[in-house]
Amino acid sequence: MANSIYLAAPFFSETQIERVKEVQSLLKQNSTVDSDNIFVPMEHQMESEEFGSFPWQVGVFESDVRQVRTADAVVAILDYEKNGDEILSDSGTVFEVGMAYEHGVPVIFIQFDKAGKMNLMLARSYAACFSGDDVKKLASYNFDELPTVFSKLEVF
Incomplete structure (x- = not known):
């Protein structure tokens, strides 16, 4: 089955836009994702x-x-700003994550920057979390089975 994806992310800077394009490219390579959706x-x-x-x-x-509610999964890029060892996430992206969770839409987290801490409410709302070099694994992640991929981040 090819799954539809909502790609939640900030896109306010060139770096953020490049990251959105990279994740979009990885998703298009994934055989369990409908690359047209x-x-x-x-x-x-x-x-x-x-x-x-x-x-x-x-x-x-x-x-x-509407797109969040009807997606088979939400992939959310959490990188917005860094404050010490904490990654601050874009409020719009966090809103979309919360809405997806409430509607039973699985959420996959992406963090390009390594972080040491994550907000508890975010940390318990994902099906899988990829950070650093592991972001590339998004190209082969099984969106049909949605296996749990835990992060080792501390919560606050």
């Missing part, structure tokens, strides 16, 4: 409306919420 929010910004306008806000929000 990977929803990347930065590619769906309702260009027909003025950025930031009320119609734009409503359109983007409703589209993203």
